[in-house]
Amino acid sequence: MLSSNTTDEDNSKDSLAEQHSQIPARPMQQLWQKEFGHLPTMPSLFSPRPHSTVPSGYLDSHNDGVSPASAMSRSKSTRSENGFPSLISPPFTPTTTPGSPTLGPQPGIPVESVQVPEKLMKELPEVSCVVRARIPTTTGTEIFLHLYTNSIDNKEHLAIVFGNKIRSKSLDAPRPGETEMDRMIRGAYTGRLHPGRTTSREKGKIEERKPAGPALVRIHSECYTGEIAWSARCDCGEQLDEAARLMSLDPAGGAVVYLRQEGRGIGLGEKLKAYNLQDLGNDTVQANLMLRHPVDARSYGLATAILQDLELSEIRLLTNNPDKIAAVEGPNKEVRVVERVAMVPLAWKNMKGGVTGKEVSEYLKTKITQMGHMLPLPEGV
Ligand SMILES: Nc1nc2c(ncn2[C@@H]2O[C@H](COP(=O)(O)OP(=O)(O)OP(=O)(O)O)[C@@H](O)[C@H]2O)c(=O)[nH]1
Known part of the structure; x- marks a missing residue:
């Protein structure tokens, strides 16, 4: 949805473009004309469009049968008649898997034909917890970080587990030929590790497997900006901290499934x-x-598979996002x-430590009014 508001800046851009087309050919352009018999159509103010990096056949299977060749010919129509590239960016390329880097720009396919990746996969991906480790945290709570591999991408998705009642089936499963030391090194042990420990299962102790x-x-x-770069444009960092706080207080423990689908799946760039x-x-x-x-380009099949692996078949989900619940x-x-x-944002509950400011207010307001997030909008926001 392009903003229809035309500003002075837009007008000045247009007139700049007009002036540009009237500028007499300069020596470099004359050389070009001599060499190629015509003037370059791409004004120097615009950088050339990158070539598509889409593998051949990709469009056929993912974008309503539009072949790369016919899509490429349509892209010419995205240029204005004077040869200037369209101000509109190339169409969305569906991510190959949730959170994988967005492929390069593609030739023009009308917005209406863009296929939104399915939120509900027909089958769950396979996941395997390859390593788990205890993390003493700065708040004093201990957590167990579980790192997963999966069958659909090569990202390191994580489960941050609070309490010792939640265990991963795939982590605990014995692996052929492994020693007790191997099991301890990959985190498939019960209780706590200590210097000199030789077995992965603590003698005389049976770990409770199910949370109450x-x-x-x-x-x-993932939100690099909100979690690492102290951004006050969103409440992502605050939500992660608040989830951790609530889980550390809960006798049943809890788990944060941390998916590497930055920017709602479009990637950081x-x-x-x-x-x-x-x-x-x-x-x-917009x-x-x-x-x-x-x-929103995300999907949640990996999260479901990770929860299954952690044997969490019934959960209390911390969210305002209706899509997430269904998916x-x-x-x-x-x-x-x-x-x-x-x-609920901490600032809206008059609690300390919340993200405040114009940007985060706008961000939350848009999520409520346009993305259907289930939060009452306080007066004055
Ligand atoms: N594209 C885009 N992504 C953003 C922006 N701000 C934050 N994000 C991303 O939005 C995602 C945050 O989503 P979640 O924390 O899962 O929350 P949610 O879907 O808003 O729903 P809740 O569960 O209610 O918090 C992260 O991937 C962020 O990187 C933004 O302005 N644009």
Whole structure:
């Protein structure tokens, strides 16, 4: 959705383009004309479009049968008659898997034909916890970080487990030929490690495998800016901290499934472009659409599979996002959300430590008014 507001800046851009086409040929252009018999059509003010990096046949199988060749010919129509590249960016390329880097720009396919990746996969991906380790945290709570591999991408998705009642089936499963030391090194032990320990299973102790009642769960998507770069444009960092706080207090423990689908699945680079579009007056939804991405390019099959591996078949889900609730239950209701726990911004509860400011207020407002997030909008926001 492109903003229809035409500003002075837009007008000046247009007149700049007009002036540009009237500028007499300079020596470099004359040389070009001599060599190639015509003037270059790409004005020097614009950088050339990168070539598509889409593997051959990709479009055929993923984008309503549009072949690369015919799509390429359509792309010519995205240029204006004077040969200037369109101000609209190339259309969205569906991510190959949730969170995988967005493929390079593609030739023009009308927005209407863009296929939004399916939120509900027909089958769950396979996941395997390859290593788990105890992390003493700065808040004093101990957590167990579980690192997963999976059958659909090569990203390191994680489960951050609170308490010792939640265990991974794939981690605990014996592996052929492994020694007790191997098991301890990959974290498949019960109790605690200590110098001189020789067995992965503590003698005389049977670890309780099931949490008492449905565990608290957060499905969290990576946000470099909010979690690492102290961004006050979103509440992602605050939500992660708050989820950890609540889980550390809960007797049933809990798990944060941390998915590497940065920027709602469009990747960090594209999210940073979206930020610039936001600074130009667009909201977070408009910015994604202007970049030819879906509003939300994420999927949650990996989260469901990880929850299954952790034997969390009934959960209390910390979220305001209705899509997430439906998607995380999986195609065959492998996981059941028995309760939704709202994530209310701390500042709205007059609590300390919340993200505040104009940007985060706009971001939250857009999520509520345009993305259907289930939070009452306080007066004055
Ligand atoms: N494209 C885009 N992504 C953003 C922006 N701000 C934050 N994000 C991403 O949005 C995602 C945050 O989503 P989650 O924390 O899972 O939360 P949610 O879907 O909003 O729903 P909740 O569970 O209610 O918090 C992360 O991947 C962030 O990187 C933005 O302005 N544009």
